[in-house]
Amino acid sequence: MTAVQQGVRADARESISQTLLLAQWQFRRQAQFLPLMVVVQAFMAVATVVGYGLLVGDPDPVTALYLATGAPTITLITIGLVLTPQLLSQSRTEGSLDWLRTLPVPRTAFLVSDLLVWTLLALPGMVLGVLVGVWRFDVDLSPAPWLVPATLLVSLTAASVGYAMASLLPPALAQLLTQALVFVVLLFSPVSYPAERMPAWLQDVHAWLPIEPMAQLVRTGLASEAFTLPTRSLVVLLVWCVASVVGAVLALRRRA
Amino acid sequence: MSTQVLLSVRGLRKRYGGRTGVQANDGIDLDVAPGQVVGLLGHNGAGKTTLVHQVVGLVRPDAGTITLDGVDAVAHPEVARRRASIQAQANVPITGLTPRRAIELVGRIRGGDRATVRRRTEDLLDALDLGAWADTRAEKVSGGVARLTSFAMTAVQPGALVVLDEPTNDVDPVRRRLLWQQIRGLADAGHAVLLVTHNVREAERVVDHLAVLDHGVVLAADTPAGLTASLRGALTLEVDLPHDGPITWHPAVRPVAAGRLRATGTVPAADAPAVVAWAQAEVDAGRLERYALTPASLEDVYVRLVGDERVTEEVPA
Numbered sequence: 001m002t003a004v005q006q007g008v009r010a011d012a013r014e015s016i017s018q019t020l021l022l023a024q025w026q027f028r029r030q031a032q033f034l035p036l037m038v039v040v041q042a043f044m045a046v047a048t049v050v051g052y053g054l055l056v057g058d059p060d061p062v063t064a065l066y067l068a069t070g071a072p073t074i075t076l077i078t079i080g081l082v083l084t085p086q087l088l089s090q091s092r093t094e095g096s097l098d099w100l101r102t103l104p105v106p107r108t109a110f111l112v113s114d115l116l117v118w119t120l121l122a123l124p125g126m127v128l129g130v131l132v133g134v135w136r137f138d139v140d141l142s143p144a145p146w147l148v149p150a151t152l153l154v155s156l157t158a159a160s161v162g163y164a165m166a167s168l169l170p171p172a173l174a175q176l177l178t179q180a181l182v183f184v185v186l187l188f189s190p191v192s193y194p195a196e197r198m199p200a201w202l203q204d205v206h207a208w209l210p211i212e213p214m215a216q217l218v219r220t221g222l223a224s225e226a227f228t229l230p231t232r233s234l235v236v237l238l239v240w241c242v243a244s245v246v247g248a249v250l251a252l253r254r255r256a
Numbered sequence: 257m258s259t260q261v262l263l264s265v266r267g268l269r270k271r272y273g274g275r276t277g278v279q280a281n282d283g284i285d286l287d288v289a290p291g292q293v294v295g296l297l298g299h300n301g302a303g304k305t306t307l308v309h310q311v312v313g314l315v316r317p318d319a320g321t322i323t324l325d326g327v328d329a330v331a332h333p334e335v336a337r338r339r340a341s342i343q344a345q346a347n348v349p350i351t352g353l354t355p356r357r358a359i360e361l362v363g364r365i366r367g368g369d370r371a372t373v374r375r376r377t378e379d380l381l382d383a384l385d386l387g388a389w390a391d392t393r394a395e396k397v398s399g400g401v402a403r404l405t406s407f408a409m410t411a412v413q414p415g416a417l418v419v420l421d422e423p424t425n426d427v428d429p430v431r432r433r434l435l436w437q438q439i440r441g442l443a444d445a446g447h448a449v450l451l452v453t454h455n456v457r458e459a460e461r462v463v464d465h466l467a468v469l470d471h472g473v474v475l476a477a478d479t480p481a482g483l484t485a486s487l488r489g490a491l492t493l494e495v496d497l498p499h500d501g502p503i504t505w506h507p508a509v510r511p512v513a514a515g516r517l518r519a520t521g522t523v524p525a526a527d528a529p530a531v532v533a534w535a536q537a538e539v540d541a542g543r544l545e546r547y548a549l550t551p552a553s554l555e556d557v558y559v560r561l562v563g564d565e566r567v568t569e570e571v572p573a
């Protein structure tokens with residue numbers, strides 16, 4: 001191995017260890033509220049399944065499958081789009097972000113460490129949502145082997161969009177916008193119901209937004225025998241993922 | 257003292273908010289050498305924090321250069337961050353953590369190995385007499401302890417340059433002394449220390465070199481002795497007034513500053529006996545509450561440099 005390669009490896013090792021230490025910092029700082037957040041997330045996932053069930057009445061098997069597989073997507077998106085920007089705005093307001101940015105840490109490490117914390121946080125709610133869905137609607141799931149990386153992709157994209165939003169917008173505006181987004185995701189996105197139920201113009205809008213591809217990816221990952229993932233959706237999602245990660249990192253690197 | 261320079265700032269300019277905005281830095285020159293504590297004195301809003309933020313790449317200068325350890329810090333902020341550790345002016349929120357945990361985590365994020373960081377944390381907690389709070393959750397510690405913790409987070413794995421922004425705020429007098437020893441210790445260990453403060457009196461005893469910053473410009477830079485040289489052979493007269501209002505000084509007194517119920521001026525040493533006699537008579541007549549005569553200090557130089565609007569208002573030429 002050349003000296004340069006060794007240097008690169010040492011750098012990579014250091015970046016990973018810094019990312020994990022930063023995650024530990026963020027995790028411990030939230031430790032007091034973590035149990036409550038997990039409970040709220042789990043409640044939300046369960047409510048999406050059970051509450052929608054009440055709205056729909058006695059669902060047919062396809063509707064039931066949509067409801068059961070939509071809940072985990074909703075959990076992932078709300079954590080990424082709502083919780084991440086809210087906490088980033090908070091750390092901007094309280095001044096800890098500016099100080100953390102003086103540390104000799106790659107800017108991407110901030111994004112990755114936050115993502116790690118929020119994904120771990122979303123996990124219990126997600127699993128519980130799926131289990132409740134299976135129990136309530138008596139559906140059969142057929143998880144695909146790529147379900148875990150798929151959820152990570154969804155989580156990464158949602159958190160990066162949230163991150164970029166919270167970095168670029170004034171804190172108060174970012175908070176308001178994320179609140180509004182919850183409603184869009186819950187009610188006006190083809191996550192827990194098929195896209196055909198929406199008006200045509202909204203379907204067109206969603207063809208370019210990342211929400212529908214996220215839902216399709218998780219849905220297909222959970223019930224791979226009942227659904228297939230259109231290639232176009234995967235491409236749209238990947239483009240959003242790359243664009244939002246680049247945007248978030250640029251925002252972190254930005255100098256006043 | 258070493259002649260080599262670790263941090264070199266030349267012609268640094270930064271304006272916020274476009275043409276109608278604030279000129280935070282207006283052509284700053286500053287040098288800090290290893291083993292040196294350099295004090296950067298200035299009012300709130302003099303441009304101190306803007307300067308610090310430019311060194312570690314949080315703010316981009318409009319013009320000028322920053323060289324840190326031979327590296328262009330404006331072009332390579334990530335290298336600058338590796339070589340500098342910063343204590344911010346505001347306390348870093350560490351709710352959820354204990355002082356010990358926060359110090360250790362920062363030490364390891366800065367690249368220290370576990371055993372060394374643990375030992376150094378223990379030493380710092382001891383040296384600053386924080387043992388009793390080391391394992392208390394941060395939301396239950398006082399402002400002074402939080403301030404010292406934030407210093408220890410900076411000093412646990414210090415960079416070649418250590419920047420301390422108002423490190424003594426909220427710290428009690430006893431621990432303040434311990435803190436000054438640690439700051440001096442960092443310089444003695446070969447680090448370059450830039451001490452940002454408006455506490456002129458305390459800084460005087462610790463710093464090797466001083467720069468006075470006002471409205472984004474360095475007004476004077478020298479050793480404390482060099483800065484006070486012009487006042488050698490002069491004394492400071494400080495008086496408390498029984499009422500608010502202008503004071504009529506003895507003719508030998510040169511007014512320096514006047515605030516509510518308090519005023520100071522300088523007195524040539526030769527005139528001291530006459531001025532003391534005058535002041536005592538003023539006290540007896542009830543026109544002064546109290547007076548004190550002390551050696552001329554850096555604070556007098558600072559006030560003379562930076563100016564005090566009230567002096568010019570209240571004292572006819």
